[in-house]
Amino acid sequence: MTDDADPDALAEQVLEGDLRLHELDDHADAATAATARRRVLERETGAALDVTADYAFDPELASDANVENLVGGTQLPLGIAGPLAVSGDAASDDYRLPLATTEGALVASINRGCSTITAAGGANARVTKRGMTRAPVFRVTDVTEGAEVARWVDDNVEELREAAEATTSHGTLEDVTHYVVGDNVYLRFAYDTADAMGMNMATIATRAACEIVEAETPASLVALSGNLCADKKPAAINAVEGRGRTVTADVHIPRDIVEERLKTTPEAIAEVNTRKNLVGSAKAGSLGFNAHAANVVAAVFLATGQDAAQVVEGANCITTVEARESELYASVNLASLEVGTVGGGTKLPTQAEALDILGVRGGGDPAGSNADELAEVIAAGALAGELSLLAALASRHLSSAHEELGR
Incomplete structure:
Protein backbone atom coordinates (compact mmCIF):
# COMPACT_ATOMS: atom_id res chain seq x y z
CA MET A 1 0.00 0.00 0.00
CA THR A 2 1.30 3.45 -0.92
CA ASP A 3 0.10 6.96 -0.14
CA ASP A 4 1.06 8.38 -3.55
CA ALA A 5 -0.76 5.88 -5.77
CA ASP A 6 -2.58 7.31 -8.79
CA PRO A 7 -6.35 6.67 -8.47
CA ASP A 8 -6.88 6.93 -12.23
CA ALA A 9 -4.20 4.33 -12.91
CA LEU A 10 -5.68 2.04 -10.25
CA ALA A 11 -9.15 2.48 -11.74
CA GLU A 12 -7.80 1.52 -15.13
CA GLN A 13 -6.35 -1.68 -13.68
CA VAL A 14 -9.76 -2.57 -12.25
CA LEU A 15 -11.50 -1.83 -15.55
CA GLU A 16 -8.97 -4.00 -17.40
CA GLY A 17 -9.53 -6.87 -14.96
CA ASP A 18 -6.08 -6.77 -13.39
CA LEU A 19 -7.41 -5.75 -9.96
CA ARG A 20 -10.66 -6.31 -8.10
CA LEU A 21 -12.33 -3.50 -6.22
CA HIS A 22 -11.51 -4.89 -2.79
CA GLU A 23 -7.84 -5.32 -3.75
CA LEU A 24 -7.40 -1.57 -4.11
CA ASP A 25 -6.88 -1.35 -0.34
CA ASP A 26 -3.68 -3.37 -0.79
CA HIS A 27 -2.28 -0.82 -3.25
CA ALA A 28 -3.32 2.54 -1.81
CA ASP A 29 -4.47 4.31 1.32
CA ALA A 30 -8.21 4.26 2.01
CA ALA A 31 -8.93 7.72 0.56
CA THR A 32 -7.10 6.96 -2.69
CA ALA A 33 -8.75 3.55 -2.97
CA ALA A 34 -12.16 5.20 -2.54
CA THR A 35 -11.32 7.74 -5.26
CA ALA A 36 -10.28 4.93 -7.60
CA ARG A 37 -13.56 3.10 -6.98
CA ARG A 38 -15.49 6.26 -7.80
CA ARG A 39 -13.55 6.56 -11.04
CA VAL A 40 -14.51 2.97 -11.89
CA LEU A 41 -18.17 3.61 -11.13
CA GLU A 42 -18.19 6.85 -13.11
CA ARG A 43 -16.71 5.07 -16.12
CA GLU A 44 -19.03 2.07 -15.81
CA THR A 45 -22.30 3.88 -15.10
CA GLY A 46 -21.92 7.45 -16.30
CA ALA A 47 -22.89 8.70 -12.84
CA ALA A 48 -21.21 11.80 -11.43
CA LEU A 49 -20.06 11.13 -7.85
CA ASP A 50 -18.78 14.56 -6.81
CA VAL A 51 -21.17 14.80 -3.84
CA THR A 52 -20.47 11.21 -2.79
CA ALA A 53 -16.81 12.20 -2.65
CA ASP A 54 -17.52 14.95 -0.10
CA TYR A 55 -17.54 13.31 3.33
CA ALA A 56 -16.33 14.21 6.82
CA PHE A 57 -15.29 10.88 8.33
CA ASP A 58 -11.79 9.40 8.35
CA PRO A 59 -11.68 6.91 5.45
CA GLU A 60 -9.04 4.78 7.16
CA LEU A 61 -11.14 4.35 10.29
CA ALA A 62 -14.34 3.78 8.32
CA SER A 63 -12.69 1.17 6.10
CA ASP A 64 -11.26 -0.56 9.14
CA ALA A 65 -14.45 -0.66 11.24
CA ASN A 66 -17.57 0.25 9.28
CA VAL A 67 -17.56 -0.59 5.59
CA GLU A 68 -15.79 -2.47 2.81
CA ASN A 69 -15.13 -1.22 -0.74
CA LEU A 70 -15.47 2.38 0.46
CA VAL A 71 -16.62 4.79 -2.22
CA GLY A 72 -17.61 7.87 -0.21
CA GLY A 73 -20.41 9.04 2.01
CA THR A 74 -24.18 9.31 1.83
CA GLN A 75 -25.73 12.36 3.45
CA LEU A 76 -29.17 12.58 5.05
CA PRO A 77 -31.02 15.66 6.25
CA GLY A 131 -30.18 -8.76 27.21
CA MET A 132 -28.47 -8.93 23.84
CA THR A 133 -29.00 -12.45 22.54
CA ARG A 134 -27.28 -14.99 20.35
CA ALA A 135 -28.87 -18.42 19.83
CA PRO A 136 -26.74 -21.17 18.28
CA VAL A 137 -28.28 -24.39 16.97
CA PHE A 138 -26.79 -27.82 17.71
CA ARG A 139 -27.41 -31.22 16.13
CA VAL A 140 -28.27 -34.21 18.35
CA THR A 141 -29.39 -37.75 17.58
CA ASP A 142 -32.91 -37.49 18.97
CA VAL A 143 -35.01 -35.80 21.64
CA THR A 144 -33.58 -38.04 24.37
CA GLU A 145 -30.12 -36.75 23.60
CA GLY A 146 -31.53 -33.23 23.27
CA ALA A 147 -33.02 -33.42 26.76
CA GLU A 148 -29.68 -34.62 28.06
CA VAL A 149 -27.99 -31.55 26.60
CA ALA A 150 -30.68 -29.28 28.08
CA ARG A 151 -30.17 -30.78 31.55
CA TRP A 152 -26.42 -30.35 31.24
CA VAL A 153 -26.86 -26.68 30.34
CA ASP A 154 -29.11 -26.11 33.36
CA ASP A 155 -26.50 -27.69 35.63
CA ASN A 156 -23.50 -25.91 34.15
CA VAL A 157 -24.50 -22.31 33.49
CA GLU A 158 -21.58 -21.09 35.61
CA GLU A 159 -19.08 -22.97 33.43
CA LEU A 160 -20.66 -21.44 30.31
CA ARG A 161 -20.61 -18.00 31.94
CA GLU A 162 -16.93 -18.32 32.75
CA ALA A 163 -16.05 -19.26 29.17
CA ALA A 164 -18.22 -16.53 27.64
CA GLU A 165 -17.11 -13.72 29.93
CA ALA A 166 -13.44 -14.59 29.41
CA THR A 167 -13.79 -13.13 25.90
CA THR A 168 -14.87 -9.65 27.00
CA SER A 169 -14.13 -7.09 29.69
CA HIS A 170 -17.62 -5.59 29.48
CA GLY A 171 -20.26 -8.24 28.77
CA THR A 172 -21.87 -10.46 31.38
CA LEU A 173 -23.90 -13.58 30.66
CA GLU A 174 -27.32 -13.16 32.23
CA ASP A 175 -29.22 -16.24 31.06
CA VAL A 176 -29.17 -19.33 28.84
CA THR A 177 -32.51 -20.74 27.68
CA HIS A 178 -32.74 -24.06 25.86
CA TYR A 179 -35.22 -25.23 23.24
CA VAL A 180 -35.32 -28.85 22.01
CA VAL A 181 -37.00 -29.34 18.64
CA GLY A 182 -36.59 -32.91 17.37
CA ASP A 183 -32.90 -33.45 16.73
CA ASN A 184 -32.15 -29.73 17.16
CA VAL A 185 -31.10 -27.98 20.35
CA TYR A 186 -31.18 -24.17 20.43
CA LEU A 187 -29.49 -22.27 23.24
CA ARG A 188 -30.50 -18.61 23.57
CA PHE A 189 -27.70 -16.76 25.37
CA ALA A 190 -28.57 -13.31 26.78
CA TYR A 191 -25.91 -10.77 27.78
CA ASP A 192 -25.75 -7.42 29.49
CA THR A 193 -23.40 -5.59 27.12
CA ALA A 194 -23.11 -2.29 29.08
CA ASP A 195 -22.95 0.73 26.73
CA ALA A 196 -22.30 -1.30 23.57
CA MET A 197 -25.13 -2.55 21.40
CA GLY A 198 -23.16 -5.76 21.81
CA MET A 199 -24.03 -8.00 18.88
CA ASN A 200 -20.37 -8.76 18.08
CA MET A 201 -19.59 -9.12 21.77
CA ALA A 202 -22.42 -11.63 22.20
CA THR A 203 -21.36 -13.58 19.12
CA ILE A 204 -17.73 -13.95 20.21
CA ALA A 205 -18.69 -14.86 23.79
CA THR A 206 -21.24 -17.42 22.61
CA ARG A 207 -18.70 -19.07 20.33
CA ALA A 208 -16.49 -19.71 23.35
CA ALA A 209 -19.41 -21.15 25.32
CA CYS A 210 -20.35 -23.40 22.40
CA GLU A 211 -16.93 -25.01 22.51
CA ILE A 212 -17.68 -26.08 26.08
CA VAL A 213 -21.08 -27.47 25.09
CA GLU A 214 -19.54 -29.51 22.27
CA ALA A 215 -16.76 -30.81 24.50
CA GLU A 216 -19.03 -31.83 27.37
CA THR A 217 -22.22 -33.04 25.64
CA PRO A 218 -23.23 -35.09 22.57
CA ALA A 219 -24.33 -31.89 20.81
CA SER A 220 -22.59 -30.77 17.63
CA LEU A 221 -22.69 -27.11 16.65
CA VAL A 222 -24.34 -26.50 13.27
CA ALA A 223 -24.52 -22.70 13.23
CA LEU A 224 -23.58 -19.99 15.70
CA SER A 225 -26.92 -18.34 14.91
CA GLY A 226 -30.00 -20.53 14.74
CA ASN A 227 -32.44 -17.61 14.28
CA LEU A 228 -33.89 -17.79 17.78
CA CYS A 229 -31.77 -14.73 18.56
CA ALA A 230 -33.56 -13.28 16.46
CA ASP A 231 -31.49 -10.58 14.80
CA LYS A 232 -32.90 -8.19 12.17
CA LYS A 233 -36.03 -10.24 11.53
CA PRO A 234 -39.61 -9.88 12.77
CA ALA A 235 -39.92 -12.42 15.58
CA ALA A 236 -42.45 -12.95 18.32
CA ILE A 237 -39.72 -14.13 20.71
CA ASN A 238 -38.23 -10.63 20.72
CA ALA A 239 -41.65 -9.04 21.20
CA VAL A 240 -42.28 -11.31 24.21
CA GLU A 241 -38.86 -11.96 25.76
CA GLY A 242 -37.13 -8.79 24.63
CA ARG A 243 -33.75 -8.22 23.03
CA GLY A 244 -31.24 -5.48 23.67
Whole structure:
Protein backbone atom coordinates (compact mmCIF):
# COMPACT_ATOMS: atom_id res chain seq x y z
CA MET A 1 0.00 0.00 0.00
CA THR A 2 1.30 3.45 -0.92
CA ASP A 3 0.10 6.96 -0.14
CA ASP A 4 1.06 8.38 -3.55
CA ALA A 5 -0.76 5.88 -5.77
CA ASP A 6 -2.58 7.31 -8.79
CA PRO A 7 -6.35 6.67 -8.47
CA ASP A 8 -6.88 6.93 -12.23
CA ALA A 9 -4.20 4.33 -12.91
CA LEU A 10 -5.68 2.04 -10.25
CA ALA A 11 -9.15 2.48 -11.74
CA GLU A 12 -7.80 1.52 -15.13
CA GLN A 13 -6.35 -1.68 -13.68
CA VAL A 14 -9.76 -2.57 -12.25
CA LEU A 15 -11.50 -1.83 -15.55
CA GLU A 16 -8.97 -4.00 -17.40
CA GLY A 17 -9.53 -6.87 -14.96
CA ASP A 18 -6.08 -6.77 -13.39
CA LEU A 19 -7.41 -5.75 -9.96
CA ARG A 20 -10.66 -6.31 -8.10
CA LEU A 21 -12.33 -3.50 -6.22
CA HIS A 22 -11.51 -4.89 -2.79
CA GLU A 23 -7.84 -5.32 -3.75
CA LEU A 24 -7.40 -1.57 -4.11
CA ASP A 25 -6.88 -1.35 -0.34
CA ASP A 26 -3.68 -3.37 -0.79
CA HIS A 27 -2.28 -0.82 -3.25
CA ALA A 28 -3.32 2.54 -1.81
CA ASP A 29 -4.47 4.31 1.32
CA ALA A 30 -8.21 4.26 2.01
CA ALA A 31 -8.93 7.72 0.56
CA THR A 32 -7.10 6.96 -2.69
CA ALA A 33 -8.75 3.55 -2.97
CA ALA A 34 -12.16 5.20 -2.54
CA THR A 35 -11.32 7.74 -5.26
CA ALA A 36 -10.28 4.93 -7.60
CA ARG A 37 -13.56 3.10 -6.98
CA ARG A 38 -15.49 6.26 -7.80
CA ARG A 39 -13.55 6.56 -11.04
CA VAL A 40 -14.51 2.97 -11.89
CA LEU A 41 -18.17 3.61 -11.13
CA GLU A 42 -18.19 6.85 -13.11
CA ARG A 43 -16.71 5.07 -16.12
CA GLU A 44 -19.03 2.07 -15.81
CA THR A 45 -22.30 3.88 -15.10
CA GLY A 46 -21.92 7.45 -16.30
CA ALA A 47 -22.89 8.70 -12.84
CA ALA A 48 -21.21 11.80 -11.43
CA LEU A 49 -20.06 11.13 -7.85
CA ASP A 50 -18.78 14.56 -6.81
CA VAL A 51 -21.17 14.80 -3.84
CA THR A 52 -20.47 11.21 -2.79
CA ALA A 53 -16.81 12.20 -2.65
CA ASP A 54 -17.52 14.95 -0.10
CA TYR A 55 -17.54 13.31 3.33
CA ALA A 56 -16.33 14.21 6.82
CA PHE A 57 -15.29 10.88 8.33
CA ASP A 58 -11.79 9.40 8.35
CA PRO A 59 -11.68 6.91 5.45
CA GLU A 60 -9.04 4.78 7.16
CA LEU A 61 -11.14 4.35 10.29
CA ALA A 62 -14.34 3.78 8.32
CA SER A 63 -12.69 1.17 6.10
CA ASP A 64 -11.26 -0.56 9.14
CA ALA A 65 -14.45 -0.66 11.24
CA ASN A 66 -17.57 0.25 9.28
CA VAL A 67 -17.56 -0.59 5.59
CA GLU A 68 -15.79 -2.47 2.81
CA ASN A 69 -15.13 -1.22 -0.74
CA LEU A 70 -15.47 2.38 0.46
CA VAL A 71 -16.62 4.79 -2.22
CA GLY A 72 -17.61 7.87 -0.21
CA GLY A 73 -20.41 9.04 2.01
CA THR A 74 -24.18 9.31 1.83
CA GLN A 75 -25.73 12.36 3.45
CA LEU A 76 -29.17 12.58 5.05
CA PRO A 77 -31.02 15.66 6.25
CA LEU A 78 -30.79 15.97 10.03
CA GLY A 79 -33.64 17.65 11.88
CA ILE A 80 -34.14 18.37 15.54
CA ALA A 81 -37.24 17.97 17.71
CA GLY A 82 -37.84 19.11 21.26
CA PRO A 83 -37.19 20.05 23.90
CA LEU A 84 -38.55 16.76 25.21
CA ALA A 85 -38.72 16.47 28.98
CA VAL A 86 -37.88 12.95 30.17
CA SER A 87 -37.68 11.57 33.69
CA GLY A 88 -36.14 8.10 33.86
CA ASP A 89 -33.70 5.98 35.78
CA ALA A 90 -30.94 7.17 33.43
CA ALA A 91 -32.55 10.06 31.54
CA SER A 92 -33.37 13.23 33.43
CA ASP A 93 -33.35 16.37 31.30
CA ASP A 94 -34.99 18.33 28.52
CA TYR A 95 -33.60 16.73 25.35
CA ARG A 96 -33.22 17.90 21.79
CA LEU A 97 -33.91 14.82 19.68
CA PRO A 98 -31.72 14.44 16.54
CA LEU A 99 -33.65 12.83 13.68
CA ALA A 100 -32.08 11.85 10.34
CA THR A 101 -34.82 11.35 7.77
CA THR A 102 -35.99 12.02 4.22
CA GLU A 103 -39.68 11.88 5.20
CA GLY A 104 -41.17 15.36 5.10
CA ALA A 105 -43.49 16.29 7.99
CA LEU A 106 -41.97 13.65 10.29
CA VAL A 107 -39.83 15.99 12.40
CA ALA A 108 -42.67 18.51 12.62
CA SER A 109 -45.04 15.81 13.82
CA ILE A 110 -42.63 14.47 16.44
CA ASN A 111 -41.86 18.03 17.53
CA ARG A 112 -45.57 18.62 18.23
CA GLY A 113 -45.62 15.48 20.37
CA CYS A 114 -42.51 16.61 22.24
CA SER A 115 -44.10 20.00 22.91
CA THR A 116 -47.24 18.35 24.24
CA ILE A 117 -45.35 15.96 26.52
CA THR A 118 -43.10 18.72 27.87
CA ALA A 119 -46.08 21.03 28.52
CA ALA A 120 -47.65 18.18 30.50
CA GLY A 121 -44.61 17.90 32.76
CA GLY A 122 -42.62 15.35 30.80
CA ALA A 123 -42.59 11.63 30.10
CA ASN A 124 -41.57 8.91 32.52
CA ALA A 125 -39.26 6.28 31.03
CA ARG A 126 -37.66 3.11 32.34
CA VAL A 127 -35.43 0.36 30.95
CA THR A 128 -36.95 -2.75 32.48
CA LYS A 129 -34.78 -5.48 30.94
CA ARG A 130 -31.39 -5.84 29.26
CA GLY A 131 -30.18 -8.76 27.21
CA MET A 132 -28.47 -8.93 23.84
CA THR A 133 -29.00 -12.45 22.54
CA ARG A 134 -27.28 -14.99 20.35
CA ALA A 135 -28.87 -18.42 19.83
CA PRO A 136 -26.74 -21.17 18.28
CA VAL A 137 -28.28 -24.39 16.97
CA PHE A 138 -26.79 -27.82 17.71
CA ARG A 139 -27.41 -31.22 16.13
CA VAL A 140 -28.27 -34.21 18.35
CA THR A 141 -29.39 -37.75 17.58
CA ASP A 142 -32.91 -37.49 18.97
CA VAL A 143 -35.01 -35.80 21.64
CA THR A 144 -33.58 -38.04 24.37
CA GLU A 145 -30.12 -36.75 23.60
CA GLY A 146 -31.53 -33.23 23.27
CA ALA A 147 -33.02 -33.42 26.76
CA GLU A 148 -29.68 -34.62 28.06
CA VAL A 149 -27.99 -31.55 26.60
CA ALA A 150 -30.68 -29.28 28.08
CA ARG A 151 -30.17 -30.78 31.55
CA TRP A 152 -26.42 -30.35 31.24
CA VAL A 153 -26.86 -26.68 30.34
CA ASP A 154 -29.11 -26.11 33.36
CA ASP A 155 -26.50 -27.69 35.63
CA ASN A 156 -23.50 -25.91 34.15
CA VAL A 157 -24.50 -22.31 33.49
CA GLU A 158 -21.58 -21.09 35.61
CA GLU A 159 -19.08 -22.97 33.43
CA LEU A 160 -20.66 -21.44 30.31
CA ARG A 161 -20.61 -18.00 31.94
CA GLU A 162 -16.93 -18.32 32.75
CA ALA A 163 -16.05 -19.26 29.17
CA ALA A 164 -18.22 -16.53 27.64
CA GLU A 165 -17.11 -13.72 29.93
CA ALA A 166 -13.44 -14.59 29.41
CA THR A 167 -13.79 -13.13 25.90
CA THR A 168 -14.87 -9.65 27.00
CA SER A 169 -14.13 -7.09 29.69
CA HIS A 170 -17.62 -5.59 29.48
CA GLY A 171 -20.26 -8.24 28.77
CA THR A 172 -21.87 -10.46 31.38
CA LEU A 173 -23.90 -13.58 30.66
CA GLU A 174 -27.32 -13.16 32.23
CA ASP A 175 -29.22 -16.24 31.06
CA VAL A 176 -29.17 -19.33 28.84
CA THR A 177 -32.51 -20.74 27.68
CA HIS A 178 -32.74 -24.06 25.86
CA TYR A 179 -35.22 -25.23 23.24
CA VAL A 180 -35.32 -28.85 22.01
CA VAL A 181 -37.00 -29.34 18.64
CA GLY A 182 -36.59 -32.91 17.37
CA ASP A 183 -32.90 -33.45 16.73
CA ASN A 184 -32.15 -29.73 17.16
CA VAL A 185 -31.10 -27.98 20.35
CA TYR A 186 -31.18 -24.17 20.43
CA LEU A 187 -29.49 -22.27 23.24
CA ARG A 188 -30.50 -18.61 23.57
CA PHE A 189 -27.70 -16.76 25.37
CA ALA A 190 -28.57 -13.31 26.78
CA TYR A 191 -25.91 -10.77 27.78
CA ASP A 192 -25.75 -7.42 29.49
CA THR A 193 -23.40 -5.59 27.12
CA ALA A 194 -23.11 -2.29 29.08
CA ASP A 195 -22.95 0.73 26.73
CA ALA A 196 -22.30 -1.30 23.57
CA MET A 197 -25.13 -2.55 21.40
CA GLY A 198 -23.16 -5.76 21.81
CA MET A 199 -24.03 -8.00 18.88
CA ASN A 200 -20.37 -8.76 18.08
CA MET A 201 -19.59 -9.12 21.77
CA ALA A 202 -22.42 -11.63 22.20
CA THR A 203 -21.36 -13.58 19.12
CA ILE A 204 -17.73 -13.95 20.21
CA ALA A 205 -18.69 -14.86 23.79
CA THR A 206 -21.24 -17.42 22.61
CA ARG A 207 -18.70 -19.07 20.33
CA ALA A 208 -16.49 -19.71 23.35
CA ALA A 209 -19.41 -21.15 25.32
CA CYS A 210 -20.35 -23.40 22.40
CA GLU A 211 -16.93 -25.01 22.51
CA ILE A 212 -17.68 -26.08 26.08
CA VAL A 213 -21.08 -27.47 25.09
CA GLU A 214 -19.54 -29.51 22.27
CA ALA A 215 -16.76 -30.81 24.50
CA GLU A 216 -19.03 -31.83 27.37
CA THR A 217 -22.22 -33.04 25.64
CA PRO A 218 -23.23 -35.09 22.57
CA ALA A 219 -24.33 -31.89 20.81
CA SER A 220 -22.59 -30.77 17.63
CA LEU A 221 -22.69 -27.11 16.65
CA VAL A 222 -24.34 -26.50 13.27
CA ALA A 223 -24.52 -22.70 13.23
CA LEU A 224 -23.58 -19.99 15.70
CA SER A 225 -26.92 -18.34 14.91
CA GLY A 226 -30.00 -20.53 14.74
CA ASN A 227 -32.44 -17.61 14.28
CA LEU A 228 -33.89 -17.79 17.78
CA CYS A 229 -31.77 -14.73 18.56
CA ALA A 230 -33.56 -13.28 16.46
CA ASP A 231 -31.49 -10.58 14.80
CA LYS A 232 -32.90 -8.19 12.17
CA LYS A 233 -36.03 -10.24 11.53
CA PRO A 234 -39.61 -9.88 12.77
CA ALA A 235 -39.92 -12.42 15.58
CA ALA A 236 -42.45 -12.95 18.32
CA ILE A 237 -39.72 -14.13 20.71
CA ASN A 238 -38.23 -10.63 20.72
CA ALA A 239 -41.65 -9.04 21.20
CA VAL A 240 -42.28 -11.31 24.21
CA GLU A 241 -38.86 -11.96 25.76
CA GLY A 242 -37.13 -8.79 24.63
CA ARG A 243 -33.75 -8.22 23.03
CA GLY A 244 -31.24 -5.48 23.67
CA ARG A 245 -33.20 -3.19 25.96
CA THR A 246 -36.86 -3.41 26.86
CA VAL A 247 -37.96 0.13 27.59
CA THR A 248 -41.28 1.78 28.35
CA ALA A 249 -42.42 5.40 28.57
CA ASP A 250 -45.67 7.04 29.59
CA VAL A 251 -47.24 10.45 30.14
CA HIS A 252 -50.26 12.03 31.84
CA ILE A 253 -51.56 14.92 29.72
CA PRO A 254 -54.21 17.24 31.18
CA ARG A 255 -57.34 17.51 29.07
CA ASP A 256 -56.83 21.21 28.32
CA ILE A 257 -53.32 20.59 26.94
CA VAL A 258 -54.67 17.81 24.70
CA GLU A 259 -57.29 20.15 23.30
CA GLU A 260 -54.92 23.11 22.95
CA ARG A 261 -51.88 21.41 21.45
CA LEU A 262 -53.26 18.29 19.77
CA LYS A 263 -56.53 19.89 18.58
CA THR A 264 -58.68 16.97 19.65
CA THR A 265 -59.92 15.18 22.79
CA PRO A 266 -58.59 12.34 24.95
CA GLU A 267 -61.62 10.24 23.96
CA ALA A 268 -60.98 10.66 20.23
CA ILE A 269 -57.29 9.75 20.56
CA ALA A 270 -58.14 6.71 22.69
CA GLU A 271 -60.69 5.49 20.15
CA VAL A 272 -58.26 5.80 17.25
CA ASN A 273 -55.62 3.93 19.23
CA THR A 274 -58.00 1.08 20.08
CA ARG A 275 -59.46 0.69 16.61
CA LYS A 276 -56.21 1.28 14.70
CA ASN A 277 -53.25 0.26 16.84
CA LEU A 278 -54.88 -2.57 18.78
CA VAL A 279 -57.76 -4.09 16.78
CA GLY A 280 -56.39 -3.19 13.34
CA SER A 281 -52.93 -4.49 14.18
CA ALA A 282 -54.38 -7.70 15.61
CA LYS A 283 -56.43 -8.30 12.47
CA ALA A 284 -53.31 -7.71 10.37
CA GLY A 285 -51.30 -10.18 12.47
CA SER A 286 -48.82 -7.42 13.24
CA LEU A 287 -45.99 -7.91 15.75
CA GLY A 288 -46.16 -4.21 16.54
CA PHE A 289 -49.29 -2.57 17.96
CA ASN A 290 -48.45 1.05 17.25
CA ALA A 291 -48.94 3.84 14.74
CA HIS A 292 -45.38 4.48 13.54
CA ALA A 293 -42.84 3.91 16.31
CA ALA A 294 -40.33 2.69 13.72
CA ASN A 295 -40.23 6.22 12.27
CA VAL A 296 -38.70 7.63 15.44
CA VAL A 297 -36.46 4.60 16.01
CA ALA A 298 -35.13 4.73 12.44
CA ALA A 299 -34.51 8.49 12.47
CA VAL A 300 -32.62 8.40 15.78
CA PHE A 301 -30.74 5.25 14.75
CA LEU A 302 -29.51 6.89 11.55
CA ALA A 303 -28.60 10.08 13.38
CA THR A 304 -26.65 8.38 16.18
CA GLY A 305 -24.87 5.55 14.34
CA GLN A 306 -26.97 2.59 15.44
CA ASP A 307 -27.38 -0.55 13.31
CA ALA A 308 -30.20 0.59 11.03
CA ALA A 309 -31.35 -2.96 10.22
CA GLN A 310 -32.31 -3.44 13.86
CA VAL A 311 -35.20 -1.05 13.37
CA VAL A 312 -37.02 -4.33 12.61
CA GLU A 313 -36.85 -5.21 16.30
CA GLY A 314 -37.29 -1.59 17.33
CA ALA A 315 -40.76 -1.65 15.77
CA ASN A 316 -41.83 -4.18 18.43
CA CYS A 317 -43.86 -1.54 20.22
CA ILE A 318 -47.25 -1.54 21.95
CA THR A 319 -48.99 1.81 22.34
CA THR A 320 -51.73 2.15 24.94
CA VAL A 321 -54.02 5.14 25.43
CA GLU A 322 -56.68 5.74 28.06
CA ALA A 323 -59.05 8.68 28.31
CA ARG A 324 -59.49 9.58 31.96
CA GLU A 325 -61.80 12.14 33.52
CA SER A 326 -59.32 15.00 33.55
CA GLU A 327 -56.46 13.69 31.41
CA LEU A 328 -55.11 11.50 28.65
CA TYR A 329 -52.84 8.65 29.73
CA ALA A 330 -50.57 7.23 27.02
CA SER A 331 -47.67 4.78 26.98
CA VAL A 332 -45.33 2.93 24.67
CA ASN A 333 -43.47 -0.28 25.37
CA LEU A 334 -40.54 -1.08 23.07
CA ALA A 335 -39.67 -4.70 23.76
CA SER A 336 -36.45 -5.00 21.78
CA LEU A 337 -34.58 -1.75 21.33
CA GLU A 338 -30.94 -2.45 20.45
CA VAL A 339 -28.80 0.60 21.07
CA GLY A 340 -25.26 1.50 22.05
CA THR A 341 -23.20 4.61 22.69
CA VAL A 342 -19.81 3.04 22.00
CA GLY A 343 -18.51 1.08 19.02
CA GLY A 344 -19.80 0.64 15.51
CA GLY A 345 -21.25 3.67 13.80
CA THR A 346 -21.22 5.75 16.99
CA LYS A 347 -17.58 6.60 16.25
CA LEU A 348 -18.38 8.35 12.97
CA PRO A 349 -18.10 12.14 13.33
CA THR A 350 -21.63 13.33 12.58
CA GLN A 351 -23.12 10.43 14.53
CA ALA A 352 -20.85 11.25 17.47
CA GLU A 353 -22.08 14.84 17.32
CA ALA A 354 -25.69 13.66 17.47
CA LEU A 355 -24.86 11.60 20.55
CA ASP A 356 -23.27 14.73 22.00
CA ILE A 357 -26.54 16.61 21.43
CA LEU A 358 -28.17 14.02 23.69
CA GLY A 359 -25.22 13.97 26.09
CA VAL A 360 -24.71 10.21 25.83
CA ARG A 361 -21.59 9.67 23.72
CA GLY A 362 -19.13 7.04 24.95
CA GLY A 363 -19.21 4.85 28.01
CA GLY A 364 -21.41 5.80 30.93
CA ASP A 365 -20.69 5.89 34.63
CA PRO A 366 -21.86 3.42 35.78
CA ALA A 367 -21.32 1.23 32.73
CA GLY A 368 -24.48 0.92 30.68
CA SER A 369 -26.04 4.16 31.88
CA ASN A 370 -25.45 6.06 28.63
CA ALA A 371 -27.10 3.37 26.52
CA ASP A 372 -29.95 3.20 29.06
CA GLU A 373 -30.38 6.96 28.77
CA LEU A 374 -30.45 6.78 24.98
CA ALA A 375 -33.05 4.01 25.13
CA GLU A 376 -35.25 5.99 27.50
CA VAL A 377 -35.06 9.10 25.32
CA ILE A 378 -35.92 7.10 22.20
CA ALA A 379 -38.93 5.61 23.99
CA ALA A 380 -40.11 9.07 25.00
CA GLY A 381 -39.57 10.24 21.42
CA ALA A 382 -41.59 7.31 20.12
CA LEU A 383 -44.36 8.28 22.52
CA ALA A 384 -44.26 11.83 21.15
CA GLY A 385 -44.57 10.49 17.62
CA GLU A 386 -47.47 8.23 18.55
CA LEU A 387 -49.41 11.01 20.24
CA SER A 388 -48.97 13.42 17.35
CA LEU A 389 -49.99 10.95 14.65
CA LEU A 390 -52.96 9.61 16.62
CA ALA A 391 -54.12 13.18 17.20
CA ALA A 392 -53.74 14.00 13.51
CA LEU A 393 -55.86 10.98 12.64
CA ALA A 394 -58.43 11.78 15.34
CA SER A 395 -58.80 15.35 14.10
CA ARG A 396 -58.57 14.31 10.43
CA HIS A 397 -55.59 16.62 9.92
CA LEU A 398 -53.11 14.02 8.64
CA SER A 399 -53.47 14.63 4.91
CA SER A 400 -53.78 18.40 5.27
CA ALA A 401 -50.55 18.51 7.31
CA HIS A 402 -48.67 16.72 4.52
CA GLU A 403 -50.24 18.99 1.90
CA GLU A 404 -49.33 22.12 3.86
CA LEU A 405 -45.70 21.03 4.21
CA GLY A 406 -45.52 20.19 0.51
CA ARG A 407 -45.02 16.46 0.84
